[in-house]
Amino acid sequence: MLHGYGSSILEGAWLTINLALSAMAMAIVLGLIGAAFRLSPLKWLARLGEGYTTLIRGIPDLVLILLIFYGGQDLVNRLALALGYTHYIDIDPFMAGVGTMGFIFGAYLSETFRGAFLAIHSGQGEAGAAYGMSGPQVFRRILLPQMIRLAIPGFTNNWLVLTKSTALISVIGLQDMMFKAKNAADATHEPFTFFLAVAALYLMLTSLSLLVLRYLEKHYSVGIKAAEL
Template sequence: MALPAFLDLKGYGHLLIDGALVTLSVGMAAMVVALTLGILGALARLSKNRLLRAVGSTYATVIRGIPELVLMLLVYYGGTVLLQWLLSLGGGDVRVDINAFMAGTLVVGFVYGAYATEIFRGAFLAVPKGQTEAGQAYGMSNAQVFLRIELPQAWRLAIPGLGNLWLTLLKATSITSVIGLTELARQADLIKAPTKMPFTVFFMACLLYLAMTAVSDVLRIRAERWASSGFRRS
């Protein structure tokens, strides 16, 4: 399919589109990881078990204090060295290559899972205690109370924060370019030389990022309205 003239970039424009698709793929996969870790981290922080609370608090505090780029390089390069060393203990020369997409997804998801932990923690705390107590009075188990009462309401309360988290996470996928993943920022960097149009190339990349975040924001607003459709506002 032919691209519009302003996106063609001397025949290299399709690489930016390919990079944008990789960016979305990494972003969505990392968001799944972040949401999973966020819920688990929030439950750990709210647990009555002292050890679980300590684990949840350490995760949320420490990971938010380390730059994503440092973790990315540590996992991708340090992880490769560690795996090669462990596998070579059995004898022989072992070479290990960590998949860039997998490493990028896990690191970005792991980092933003710490932020999601605080979002879900606040959402769970905002669920009225009377409702959970009513569920228990009806004979629901703790798991049923969580799945039927707490989690649905926590999702509704967390959507605004999670929407902002997604926008930040989507842009943060650009750090995966340092490990060679050909997402949008990496593709823009690769084609700036052959096109001899560095400003135009990076400007188009900015527009693609802006388009993705704009569409995401529209979807967030619709999700908020849908989640609050049966909620009576005081």
């Protein structure tokens, strides 16, 4: 049915999964930093965090991907030449994809995390401090578990969008499953077959992700409904 291209597309699917997971790991770190900036009492930090989220969310993902990959590569080579390094530097498409997607979705997650932290009553942190907990202990034992529970719905949405957006990285030459499917479609002149196969793989990936994230949401919500009743 796939004319021998099935294994190639599955290899691309594995690369897509690695890309999505690596980019999300980076996005989580940037999201937490961005949320900390937005919630900072220092105005310049709060404005820096707001500028990051406003700028990134206002520019299309594809434009940022092309800008960072081609513009970033040109900038790196210009800097290398200025420092006396004469060899041309190629940015790896996978690393460019991880960096770009992580940078983009870090802005979205910063808003998700900020909203989750704001939903936690300030008295809980004060109660932890009153019990003698240090700042890191209050964050780790009281704030972080509740933030995770509150952020999971928004995190789920961002993960699904990021996973589907990985298809855009094929434009810079990363041989993910979209790239492999396009090559197979060009060779066989059967685009519907291969793009339908890729659509099915993306659907399987997002469906499995939903099951895992719903389990985590239930896990972190244990006892919450009972306590509310």
